[in-house]
Amino acid sequence: MPSAFDLASLLTLHQIHIDFEQLDKVTTYFGSFQNAVQASDADWQASQILRPSQQKAFFGEQRDFCLQRADEALIWCEQDAQTWLTIYDEAFPENLKNIDKPPPILGVRGDVEWLKQPQIAVVGSRHASQSGLAIAQDFAKYLSTQGLTITSGLALGIDAMAHQGGLLGAGKTIAVVATGLDRIYPAANQHLGRQIASEGAMVSEFPLGVQPKAFHFPQRNRIISGLSVGTLVVEAALKSGSLITARTAMEQGREVFAVPGSIHNPQAKGCHQLIKQGAKLVESGQDIFEEIVDVLPFELSPAGEKNVLSSPKSSQEKMSASLKTSSQKLLEWVEFEPISLDELAVLSKMPVSQIQADLMMLELSGHIEKLSAGRWRRIK
Secondary structure: OOOOOOHHHHHHHHOOOOOHHHHHHHHHHHOOHHHHHHOOHHHHHHHOOOOHHHHHHHOOOHHHHHHHHHHHHHHHOOOOOEEEEEOOOOOOOHHHHOOOOOOOEEEEEEOHHHHHOOEEEEEOOOOOOHHHHHHHHHHHHHHHHOOOEEEEOOOOOHHHHHHHHHHOOOOOEEEEOOOOOOOOOOHHHHHHHHHHHHHOEEEEOOOOOOOOOOOHHHHHHHHHHHHOOEEEEOOOOOOOHHHHHHHHHHHOOOEEEEOOOOOOOHHHHHHHHHHHOOOEEOOOHHHHHHHHHHHOOOOOOOOOOOOOOOOHHHHHHHHHHHOOHHHHHHHOOOOOOOEEHHHHHHHHOOOHHHHHHHHHHHHHOOOEEEOHHHEEEEOO
16 A cells, blocks of 8 residues: 555546556655645646646646545445445455556445455347347356356346346346446446345446446456456457457456357357357356366355256246147247248248247247347247
8 A cells, every 4th residue: 555545635536537557656756645636737747647638637727626526436435335445455356456457446336345256257249139138147147146246347238137147146246337336327227237236236447427438338348357257258249349358358367258159140250259269168157167166266155056047858848838839839940040931931831820920929938039031030
């Protein structure tokens, strides 16, 4: 911990998004954060520590604004289950402390103890298929049941389902967000965000009041992977934030896992690329758990059922009980590759009207999903 450490002064510098490398220079040049905050604009100019955008945000009257926001941040952390965790604190997660360019300060809503727990990052597309969403929740639930904490980014799609799966197990979940912790983004995840803060933790390196901006998300992704012993990508296009998270995980020396999908699914192409680059292909949560169990910092204590993923036999039994005979027959012709109505009519030799009725029944029961151009594919 630097001499004359002062949280209020660090929170003042936090308002201009000062990074850890700059903080080292601050303590070397000014002696303490408090001295730095009180230093003149000329002294700061001479130090050449700040970037031009930071100078603009800190010099002159802007200094008073930063001091005011720091006071508000101190008041914020006086509330229950809200705190600022600095890289100088013993409670700061060790995994994150050791990455390249670690965040100097984290806001936490929830229980900071969750940050000490072994974590698996689960990320993927915001525009995931129904199959991808189900897989994300199943994997997260299984791993959380084994005692692992599920870490993701609170985005729509795969992230949201991963958080929901994590909440169902003993390990719970952590949401790393790209805004200040006084807001939840996206708005559609307001309820989920509050539940995560209540049962797990929400984390951000950004000051209060910060709104979502495009360049914040790649910055956030290094924290998602940095907190975790490994990253699982469920569905991802070739150009997506999930691949940035996976690449960051590789650079940080962490394990990367990917779920394969159909060659016709553009949301699977990113996963296939990762597998070609050395990511481990996984088909169940158990595949991941067995891969990382030797690198976990301590023995986990699974709670509840050992494996929440249904076996093929039990899935088939449930399907048979819930579907009528004609729907079961049609399902035999619907594979995981997309198929059209015309193709189904030729293969099944069933009337088109009956096929349409059974397709609707299968879609409602969650066995298939409808794609564009009048095609369907099986999801379980």
